[in-house]
Amino acid sequence: MKQFLIKRLFYLIPVIFGVSIITFGLINLAPGDPAEIILRSSGVEPTMEAVAALREELGLNDPVYIQYGRWVLDVLHLDLGESYRTGRPVTEEILYRFPATLELTVAAIFFMLLVSMPSGILAALHRHAFVDHLSRIWALVGASLPGFWLGLLLIYYFSVKLGIFPVMGRGGLEHLVLPAVTLGFGMAATYARLLRASMLEVLGQDYIKVARARGLKEKLIVGRHALKNALLPVVTAFGMSFGHLLGGAVIVETIFAWPGVGKFFVDSIFNRDYPVIQGYALFMAVVFVIVNLLVDITYVFLDPRIRLEKGSQT
Amino acid sequence: MVKAVNGVSFDVKSGRTLAIVGESGSGKTVTVLSLLGLIDPPGKIVSGEIYLDGRNLLGLSREELRRLRGKDMALVFQDPMTSLNPVFTIGTQITETLICHMGIAGAEAKIEAIEMLKRVGLPHPEKIIKRYPFQLSGGQRQRVMIALALSMNPRVLIADEPTTALDVTVQAQILYEMRQLIKDCRAGVILITHDLGVVAELADEVAVMYAGSIVEYGDVYEIFDNPLHPYTKALLKSIPRLGTKDEVLRPVLGQPPSLIDLPGRCAFLPRCEHGAGGCRAGVPSLEEIIPGHAVACHRVITAKPEEVTLRALA
Numbered sequence: 001m002k003q004f005l006i007k008r009l010f011y012l013i014p015v016i017f018g019v020s021i022i023t024f025g026l027i028n029l030a031p032g033d034p035a036e037i038i039l040r041s042s043g044v045e046p047t048m049e050a051v052a053a054l055r056e057e058l059g060l061n062d063p064v065y066i067q068y069g070r071w072v073l074d075v076l077h078l079d080l081g082e083s084y085r086t087g088r089p090v091t092e093e094i095l096y097r098f099p100a101t102l103e104l105t106v107a108a109i110f111f112m113l114l115v116s117m118p119s120g121i122l123a124a125l126h127r128h129a130f131v132d133h134l135s136r137i138w139a140l141v142g143a144s145l146p147g148f149w150l151g152l153l154l155i156y157y158f159s160v161k162l163g164i165f166p167v168m169g170r171g172g173l174e175h176l177v178l179p180a181v182t183l184g185f186g187m188a189a190t191y192a193r194l195l196r197a198s199m200l201e202v203l204g205q206d207y208i209k210v211a212r213a214r215g216l217k218e219k220l221i222v223g224r225h226a227l228k229n230a231l232l233p234v235v236t237a238f239g240m241s242f243g244h245l246l247g248g249a250v251i252v253e254t255i256f257a258w259p260g261v262g263k264f265f266v267d268s269i270f271n272r273d274y275p276v277i278q279g280y281a282l283f284m285a286v287v288f289v290i291v292n293l294l295v296d297i298t299y300v301f302l303d304p305r306i307r308l309e310k311g312s313q314t
Numbered sequence: 315m316v317k318a319v320n321g322v323s324f325d326v327k328s329g330r331t332l333a334i335v336g337e338s339g340s341g342k343t344v345t346v347l348s349l350l351g352l353i354d355p356p357g358k359i360v361s362g363e364i365y366l367d368g369r370n371l372l373g374l375s376r377e378e379l380r381r382l383r384g385k386d387m388a389l390v391f392q393d394p395m396t397s398l399n400p401v402f403t404i405g406t407q408i409t410e411t412l413i414c415h416m417g418i419a420g421a422e423a424k425i426e427a428i429e430m431l432k433r434v435g436l437p438h439p440e441k442i443i444k445r446y447p448f449q450l451s452g453g454q455r456q457r458v459m460i461a462l463a464l465s466m467n468p469r470v471l472i473a474d475e476p477t478t479a480l481d482v483t484v485q486a487q488i489l490y491e492m493r494q495l496i497k498d499c500r501a502g503v504i505l506i507t508h509d510l511g512v513v514a515e516l517a518d519e520v521a522v523m524y525a526g527s528i529v530e531y532g533d534v535y536e537i538f539d540n541p542l543h544p545y546t547k548a549l550l551k552s553i554p555r556l557g558t559k560d561e562v563l564r565p566v567l568g569q570p571p572s573l574i575d576l577p578g579r580c581a582f583l584p585r586c587e588h589g590a591g592g593c594r595a596g597v598p599s600l601e602e603i604i605p606g607h608a609v610a611c612h613r614v615i616t617a618k619p620e621e622v623t624l625r626a627l628a
Contacts, residue, residue, distance in 0.1 A: 206396035212352055213391070214411045214462065215384030228401050303401055304446040 004300065004307075008293055019285040020075065024068050026281065027274050035060060037272045038084050080279035085271050090279035094261055098283075100170055101249055101260030107180035108187070108245060115188040120195025124203065124230075125222065135192055142189025147248050151182040151255040168257040179256045183248050187241065194237060198230040205229075232302055239295035246284055316573050318344045318357070319526045321600075324519075326470060326502035333505045333517035333534070335549070337570050341526040342506045346472045349504075350387055351379045366469060385415045388463035388501075392475035394455035398447035404431075404458055405443030408465070415466055426465075434461040435491055453484035460488070464495055471501045477512060489515050510553055514538065522546045525571050525581040528600055532607035542609040544586045580612060588613055 027034070035054040039046040055061055059070060074081065080090035123135040158178060159167040165178050202208065203226055211221050250262035257263070261280060268276035300307045319341040326332045334342045348359050351371065364371040366386060371379060383389075391397040398407060408430065409423035418426070424443065431439035434457040447455055456476065463471055476492065477485040493516060496503050505516055513520055513534065520537040522530040522545065530543040541547045548566040568585035571577070579594045580586070586593070593612050600610040609615070 206391055206393060207399045209347075209352060210389065210391050210397045210459075211399065212380075213350055213383055213389035214414075215380050215382070216410065216414055217380070220410070220414075225399050225402070229399070304403075305400065305448050308446065308449065 005297070008296060012289055012293070015289050016286060019289075020072060020282060021068070023278050023281045023285070024071055027278050028064060028067075030274070032272065034058065034274050037274070041084050041271065075282065080282070081275035083268070083273055083276050085268065085273045085276070090275050093264065093276065094279060094283050097259060097261045097264050100258060101253065101262055103170075103176065104179055104183060104252065104258060104260060105245055105249055107176050108184035108249075111180050111184035112188040112191060115184075116191035116195060120192040121199060121222065121227070123192065123196040124199035127200065132196075135196065139189040139193045142186050145186065147182055147186065147251050148255055150185055151178070151252060154178045154182060155255075168255075170259055179252050179258055182255070183245065183252045186248075187245065190241075191234060191238075195230060195234050198233050199226060202226045202229045228302060232299065235295055235298055235302065239292040242291045242295075243288055246288065317360075317526060317576070318573055319348065320576075322521075322523070322526075322528050323600075324521050324528065324531065326504055328469070328502050329497070329500045330518045331496065331503040331505055331516050332519045332521060333507060333513040334521045334523055335507060335510065335513055336523035337508065337566075339570055339573070340523040341573075342523055343474055344526075345523070346389070346474060346504055346506060349470075349472065350383055350389060351376075352383075381415075384411055384468075385466040386469045388466065388468040388471050390456070390459050390463045390471070390473040390476045392506075393479045394452055394459055395447075395479060397459050398455060400447055402446070403443065404445055404447065404450070408443065408458070408462055411462060412465065430461040430465050431458065434458075434464075434495065436461070451484075452480050453488060456480060456484075456488055457491070460492060460495065464499055464501075467499050468501050470504065471496065471499075472504045472506070474506045475508070476505075478507070478509065485512075492516070510550065522549070525576060526573055527581070527597075527610065528608075529582065529610045530608070531600060532604075532609075536604070536607045540607070542603060542607070542614045543582075543611050544588055544613075545582050548585075548587075580610075592616065 033051065033055075035051045035058060036046045038058075039050055039054060044050060059067060062070075078091055080094070082089055083093055086093065119131075119135045119138075123132040126132055155167055155178065158165045164174075166175050169175060203222075208221060208226060211225050212218075216225070246262075249260065250266055252258065253260045253262035254266050261283075265276070265280045267273075268280070322341070322345055324332060324334075334345065336342050344353065344357075347353050348362075349364055349371070353359065359372065362372065366382070371382070374382070398404070405424060405427055408427040409420060412418060412423040412426055413420065416423075416426075427443055428439045431442055436442055436454060436457050442450070442454070442458070447458075450458070456479075460476070463473075473492070477488055480488060489512065496516075503516075505512070507513060517534045520530075520532060520534050521528045522537070522543065524545050530537065530541065530546045537546060538550065541550055545566070548564075551564050552566055554563055566585060571581050571584070577583075578596060580589075580598050583589045583593045590613065595612065598610040598612045598615060600608045601615050602608045603614060
């Protein structure tokens with residue numbers, strides 16, 4: 001187990017290296033001159049001389065690899081530069097807002113599990129019955145609804161008409177419900193179907209038939225023997241779709257004025273705040289990689305065949 | 315509607331072994347799964363009676379039947395590779411069965427589990443219970459399955475091709491051990507196989523199945539020495555023998571019929587060497603020709619009993 005972790009952490013290095021190159025490349029490929037944008041945003045007339053002076057000051061006249069090296073060195077010191085807009089360090093800005101995004105994402109995952117687990121299992125157990133059809137229709141709707149539309153719809157009915165939940169902002173649990181549902185809805189639908197398919201396959205396995213022949217209770221067979229096996233592909237898929245969740249968070253945070261990194265990111269794009277965009281992309285890549293590492297660790301706990309790959313054979 | 319099994323009837327006495335022999339798809343497995351009440355939907359038992367110690371199993375509720383499974387009726391499935399749940403240890407899978415049927419505590423069940431594994435000749439049982447199925451060899455797994463099946467001293471043991479998936483050397487060992495264990499626990503055994511060597515080794519009585527029906531039924535010596543049904547004869551002839559100069563394989567020519575549309579005549583007719591016009595006169599029923607030896611073949615039934623007996627004696 002320890003070896004596995006060390007190996008996986010070691011793999012992080014090339015991944016993050018690759019991400020850093022792409023992230024850095026983004027800013028160099030993006031149209032417009034950062035120096036000019038900085039000057040404009042700070043209200044200075046971007047004359048040729050002023051731009052040239054700032055370019056020299058920012059080191060933009062150096063060869064790209066030197067610029068990259070300098071940036072990487074800063075990044076290694078956890079320095080992502082300063083936001084053009086707020087003038088505060090990007091690291092600080094992101095870390096300050098990240099808890100809000102984490103809260104939203106975790107709540108969305110919780111909602112996703114709460115809905116998709118029972119509906120996936122029920123649909124598998126009552127295949128082609130009413131529950132299954134209902135889950136199928138709901139999955140189609142859930143996967144097709146764009147997040148921004150669903151969010152507006154929920155606000156209209158639950159906040160404006162019924163007044164149950166607040167329209168926007170972060171606060172107590174009641175603030176969390178609508179954004180979390182909006183973010184988790186599509187995923188819940190997809191995962192319910194994924195779990196159904198996975199459950200059906202597992203339920204057809206010999207060991208399930210043998211478990212029944214052993215006289216085990218159906219509850220134990222479905223909830224333990226089948227589910228643990230059925231979760232394996234679902235967990236794998238979750239690692240991959242976590243990126244969608246982060247992307248979705250950007251939209252949801254914007255709709256609900258949720259003060260997370262996603263909303264900050266969108267605002268930064270509109271303002272061409274390059275250090276923030278760059279820093280956010282790198283930060284999210286690291287988060288994504290860490291989540292996938294966590295997923296793999298979960299996988300190891302679910303499936304002994306991975307944990308004991310080179311274990312003692314008799 | 316497909317009748318996978320039709321008009322099958324047999325008795326198994328305590329301490330005796332009945333072998334059900336036939337090609338793949340002849341309905342052997344479906345027959346025993348019906349006994350356990352484990353036919354997958356939409357499959358079902360249309361009609362019939364199953365008695366265990368005078369109790370009709372078809373009259374039992376699902377819960378009552380579940381309590382019988384694993385306790386009074388145990389199953390050893392054909393493939394030990396797929397019969398055990400890959401994500402739980404051997405110990406977990408044995409103890410949960412014990413806890414389920416005996417209502418004993420975990421620690422007690424563990425001691426019992428070690429005892430059971432010792433009984434089936436597995437070395438270091440205290441280590442085996444901590445292992446996962448993939449860490450054991452095929453022979454070890456099948457011993458675990460046998461231990462599981464015999465743990466409750468079942469009244470009936472159903473062994474569905476228990477040695478088919480094993481190495482020949484391991485097969486012999488397992489067969490030997492099974493014979494000892496069966497003798498000890500005095501269970502009635504239903505052995506499904508297409509290996510006539512296994513039949514000769516273990517069986518007291520033999521039922522030969524073809525296209526979902528029993529075509530010949532009798533004492534094991536009778537069946538081997540005096541096969542009456544042309545299919546049984548062909549099966550026996552198809553066994554390759556060592557030491558004879560005749561090296562030609564003698565398969566049973568042709569394909570078994572599709573069960574979807576069984577003809578209203580003898581199902582074996584297209585492959586029968588002795589087929590005659592009279593064979594089209596309806597499906598032959600299983601009739602006792604000699605005491606303890608029944609056959610479903612128009613030709614044999616219409617022949618004079620004396621003639622059959624004489625031929626049997628010759």
